[in-house]
Amino acid sequence: MLIGSRKVGVNHNPLVIVEIGINHEGSLKTAYQMVDAAHSSGAEIIKHQTHVVEDEMSGEAKKIIPGNADVSIYEIMERCALNEEDEIKLKEYVESKGMIFISTPFSRAAADRLERMGVSAYKIGSGECNNYPLIEHIASFGKPMIVSTGMNDIVSVKKTVGILEKYKIQYALLHTTNLYPTPSHLVRFGAMQELQREFPNAVIGLSDHTTSNLACFGAVALGASILERHFTDSMDRDGPDIVNSMDPEALSELIEGSIELAKMRGGKKEAVKEEQVTIDFAFATVVTIQAIRMGERLTKENIWVKRPGIGEIKADSYNDIIGKVVNKDVEIDKKNLGLLLKSLLNYGIIHEDSLNDIVDILREIYKKEIMNVLKKENDFGTEDDFDSVYFETMFYFLKKDKLRKHYLLSLIICISLFFKKTGYMTTEEIIEYIETKRQDFIPNLREETFWELEEEYI
Numbered sequence: 001m002l003i004g005s006r007k008v009g010v011n012h013n014p015l016v017i018v019e020i021g022i023n024h025e026g027s028l029k030t031a032y033q034m035v036d037a038a039h040s041s042g043a044e045i046i047k048h049q050t051h052v053v054e055d056e057m058s059g060e061a062k063k064i065i066p067g068n069a070d071v072s073i074y075e076i077m078e079r080c081a082l083n084e085e086d087e088i089k090l091k092e093y094v095e096s097k098g099m100i101f102i103s104t105p106f107s108r109a110a111a112d113r114l115e116r117m118g119v120s121a122y123k124i125g126s127g128e129c130n131n132y133p134l135i136e137h138i139a140s141f142g143k144p145m146i147v148s149t150g151m152n153d154i155v156s157v158k159k160t161v162g163i164l165e166k167y168k169i170q171y172a173l174l175h176t177t178n179l180y181p182t183p184s185h186l187v188r189f190g191a192m193q194e195l196q197r198e199f200p201n202a203v204i205g206l207s208d209h210t211t212s213n214l215a216c217f218g219a220v221a222l223g224a225s226i227l228e229r230h231f232t233d234s235m236d237r238d239g240p241d242i243v244n245s246m247d248p249e250a251l252s253e254l255i256e257g258s259i260e261l262a263k264m265r266g267g268k269k270e271a272v273k274e275e276q277v278t279i280d281f282a283f284a285t286v287v288t289i290q291a292i293r294m295g296e297r298l299t300k301e302n303i304w305v306k307r308p309g310i311g312e313i314k315a316d317s318y319n320d321i322i323g324k325v326v327n328k329d330v331e332i333d334k335k336n337l338g339l340l341l342k343s344l345l346n347y348g349i350i351h352e353d354s355l356n357d358i359v360d361i362l363r364e365i366y367k368k369e370i371m372n373v374l375k376k377e378n379d380f381g382t383e384d385d386f387d388s389v390y391f392e393t394m395f396y397f398l399k400k401d402k403l404r405k406h407y408l409l410s411l412i413i414c415i416s417l418f419f420k421k422t423g424y425m426t427t428e429e430i431i432e433y434i435e436t437k438r439q440d441f442i443p444n445l446r447e448e449t450f451w452e453l454e455e456e457y458i
Contacts, residue, residue, distance in 0.1 A: 001170045001203045003144055004100040004120040006044060008172065009203055009225050014258040016216075017102075017123070017146075017207075017228040018251060019047040022080035023239050030237075031082070031090050037233035039097045041251040046094045047123055047228070048103040051081035055109035068180040068240045076240065077106075084113055091117055102146075104128075111138050119143070126150030126176050126207075135160055139167040146226065148207045150176030154198055161199055172203035172226055175219075181244040182209040189222055196223060209244045213254045220261040227258060283309025286318055292330040297323055 001008040008015045018038045024031035035046055053074065061074040069076055082090065087103075094101040104123040105111035111134070114122065121144040128134055129152045138145060145164060149157050157173065164171045175192035187210065196204045205226025206219035216227040230245035246254065271279065290302040298321050305315040313321065 001144055001172060003045065003102070003146075006100060010223060012225070014220050014224060014262055015045065015205075015226045016043070016251070016255050016258060017045050017047050017226060018043045018231045019049075019228055020231055021047070021049045021104075021241055022051075022076070023230065023232045023237065023241055023245060024080070024082075025237075025239055026080045026082065028082065028086045028089060032093055034231065034233045035090075035094055035097065035099075037248045038231055038251060039099060041248040042255045043099055043231075043251065045100040045102060048082075048087065048090060048101065049080075049125075050087060050103045050105045050110040050114055051077045052107050052109040052113065053078050053081055056107040066180075066240065068243070080239075087113070088117055091119070105134075105138065108134060108137055111141075115141055121146065124148060126152065126178050129160055130156045132159060132163060136163050136167075139163055139169055142167065142169055144170040144172075146172040146174060146205075148174045148176040148228075149195065150178040150207070154194065157195070157199070161202070165201070170203075171201075172205060173199055174205045174207040174226060174228060176207040177209060180209050180241060181211045182215075184210065184215075187215045187218075189218060192219060192224065193222060211244055213246070213250055213257065216254055217257055217261055220258045221265065223265065227254065229254070280310050281308040283307065284315040285309055285311030286313040286315065286321065287311065288330050288332050291332045292326050294326060294328050297325055299323075 003015070006015060020031060020034045020038070024034060031048075038046060056077065057074055059074075062072045064073050065071065066073055066076070091101040100120060102119055102121050102123050103110075103114055104125045105114050106125065106128065111122070122138050122141070124135065124138070124145055124147040126148040129147055129149050135147075147157075147160060147164075149160075152160075161171070161173070173195050175188070175195055177186050177188065179186060187208075192204060192206055195202065203225050205224045205228065206216060207228040208215045208219070209230070213229075216224075216229065219227065229251075230241045231251060232239075232242055232245040232247060235242060235245070235247050284305040284307050286303055287306045288302060289304045292298070292302050296302075300322065303318070303321075305318055309315070
């Protein structure tokens with residue numbers, strides 16, 4: 001669906017229709033102020049109400065008092081209606097701000113006025129949804145129509161849709177509850193979903209009369225492409241629709257929130273490729289908890305499942321391999337820090353350019369110092385533990401350059417201790433931990449900060 005230059009549908013950001021309606025109380029100056037406020041909040045489209053009272057209502061309307069007012073509907077519309085000259089000025093003002101102007105005609109004369117004005121689309125109020133003569137008159141213009149369907153059932157809406165499709169125009173259907181304000185239990189998202197099912201050719205949305213954005217947000221989550229709420233520049237103004245209107249802050253929240261919510265729709269229950277960096281360290285694989293000799297069977301006493309998840313045998317295969325006979329000796333796993341740090345590579349914490357050299361000399365130069373650090377931290381009890389867990393990986397990461405040796409060593413110690421203690425990490429947490437703790441681990445480190453070295457090493 002296209003309204004002016006704005007594409008509308010499930011593949012586009014939800015369209016928020018900002019209805020100033022009759023909140024201006026017949027004042028063009030006030031209407032301008034509302035347009036300014038809406039524009040500053042990010043509005044794309046402003047909706048007015050076009051009332052030609054003598055063509056819209058009979059004298060009987062002077063006896064009808066709406067539930068949200070204390071005077072007749074005739075008096076309200078007579079007071080609030082803009083004449084044609086002022087409405088043209090309003091349209092021009094809206095368009096001067098780069099926004100789209102549409103309006104709801106409540107009579108044939110009002111529709112003809114809007115057609116003379118050259119509006120790009122028509123909004124049909126719920127009360128006119130079953131006014132089939134007026135629907136057909138407006139449809140004959142051949143322009144997109146957005147129809148609110150409050151107070152109407154599916155049978156009634158089908159008749160309207162039949163007219164719209166006869167004239168081959170683009171159209172949208174908005175579920176609505178015409179109570180001002182609408183209580184939460186009468187919003188009825190199910191009715192909007194019924195419109196989705198019954199009218200697959202229609203763009204579907206919600207015209208909301210509650211007092212917050214919650215209903216609109218819920219509608220977006222369920223697939224709504226159009227949201228409509230009344231708008232005022234100040235909730236302190238008088239008028240029958242102010243109570244269920246949004247102010248500039250709420251409008252900004254609705255526009256921004258609806259875009260974000262639309263991004264959350266759809267999908268299916270499966271891992272996404274972007275989760276792989278987390279899968280690597282969060283999932284578990286099968287490891288040995290006892291040394292196993294060739295010819296022995298795998299049992300619950302000699303194998304278990306531990307993180308990270310980048311080993312060859314995944315945790316979901318654990319029960320399948322119980323009882324299998326091994327064809328070679330398998331040594332006991334000691335936390336397999338090598339696999340852990342491979343996952344850090346995938347996670348983007350350590351750059352692969354840092355993984356060039358295996359520096360055997362590190363064992364002799366730093367072993368005593370590192371052991372002291374680990375003993376302070378009560379991390380490991382014996383030198384054997386230290387050897388089997390740390391050195392195979394540390395050798396691999398460290399470069400020959402002296403500064404790099406010191407820096408990367410502290411980096412690996414910090415990452416290792418942090419992960420052991422927490423069982424989980426984020427890039428930000430690792431960086432913070434390294435920056436605050438590395439001087440404690442290796443007192444003679446150079447004073448260059450992590451951030452100065454970040455580009456070179458990470």
